[in-house]
Amino acid sequence: MSGEVPERLKRDELDAGFFLGDIRDFDAGAGLAVEGREQLFQVKELARLTYRVVGPPFLAGVILGRDWTSLAALPWIGTPYASVHNRLLARLFAELGVRHNVVASVDQEASMVAMVRTGVGLSLSLCRESIALHEQQANGLVIADRVKVDTALSFVCLNARALDPSIAHAFDVIHRVWG
Template sequence: MTRFSNINTLLAFVTVAREGSVSRAAELLNLTQPAVSQQLRRLSEEVGLPLFEREAAGLRLTGDGAALLPKAEQVIEAMGAFRQAACQRSDVVTGPLRIGTIIDPEFIRLGQLLGRMRAEFPGIETELSHGISGEIMARLLRGQIDAGFVLGPPGDEAGAMVDETVHLVTLAAFSYRVVAPAGWQAQVETADWPALAALPWIGTPEMSAHYQLLRRIFEARGLEQNVVARVDQEASMMEMVRSGVGLSLCRDAIALYQKQSYGVALAGRVAVPACLYLALPARQIDSPVMAALLGLMRGIWQLPRA
């Protein structure tokens, strides 16, 4: 009977299969590239089958590799379930929790979450990575994080953001306002979307919530946004608005503060509804670590129990 080296060998196989690259897999696994390559060779020798073949863009699974991949994922998931069950038996929740964060910590109540996590579940080791909503969702789908905050359209419209593998928990509803440089009030006060689209805009990356929300609005009306500059941080966007570059979206509370403090103009006829969500892998939602996270989030955000 073939004896496999260890679970790490299968983990290397699954990670390379998902990423299509030894270098990216090594980065995610905190290993060297030679170490990952050695694990792949060892596994291929143990099963007696070629698992990958090289192509210009990286590595591609062979037919045998593609057939074995779901089985390897099942083994890894089963081992994780075993560890979680052991933790439950000891009444102690332990394990890593990688969380993707967005925008400012105050808005997502990150400090409250980390403080309560440390006090109530000291055995959970949290690791944070920051990005924009699209990046956070992509990391979640690739298994690089265990949960993440994301922004998106409200209600049923949010279904377009995810598939059946992702579970969204609604944390808060809010609105974006269209903000413009000081002195533009006459142009934007009563402007509708066609009039606003023609004015200069500060654009954002395609993976950002701003881009996705505005794209839905403009495409539904057959409009083209007049983008004159692009930035990827909310603080930079507001600085460019105050400097007279063009229009941008801004969360309602911040927009009112910017108007009072710096005299920026606000469009009076339009607003963009949005929600803050916590995104989780659907198949892990009942795990002890996820249950602990959801319990804390319910208390912090005063959410109803499922």
């Protein structure tokens, strides 16, 4: 899970890794230059991603036209703490002062989508927009039309290790490919 990457970097279990989301959602002090303190992570954004809320067809009348606050009360499929889905939703709902109604928990996006198909609940599974559109066409899932979450896929390492030859080389290659 990409949400485990920052912690594994801090424990020297990884040299670098890919991270989905805002690294500050994982570690409130991470990635921010604070007076008297060096930035903890070196981050290179690779792509922007959009996630959508999807639900079973029978909930179309309940999902369409609704905002985050009204969607929170519906049944949701939850994910582990380190999951990008959990981090994005936790931040979003905390900012709104509401909690979403988690009725089941899984750790794989494919499992979340499968549960939505069977009607177990909604999924910000965080269903990437491309997957949501495919599921809408292939299986009739409903995409909430008033909400979405934008985030990033990034390559990260500890800032203190950014000049290690292999890590610096990886960032150089990424910079050449992604600009």
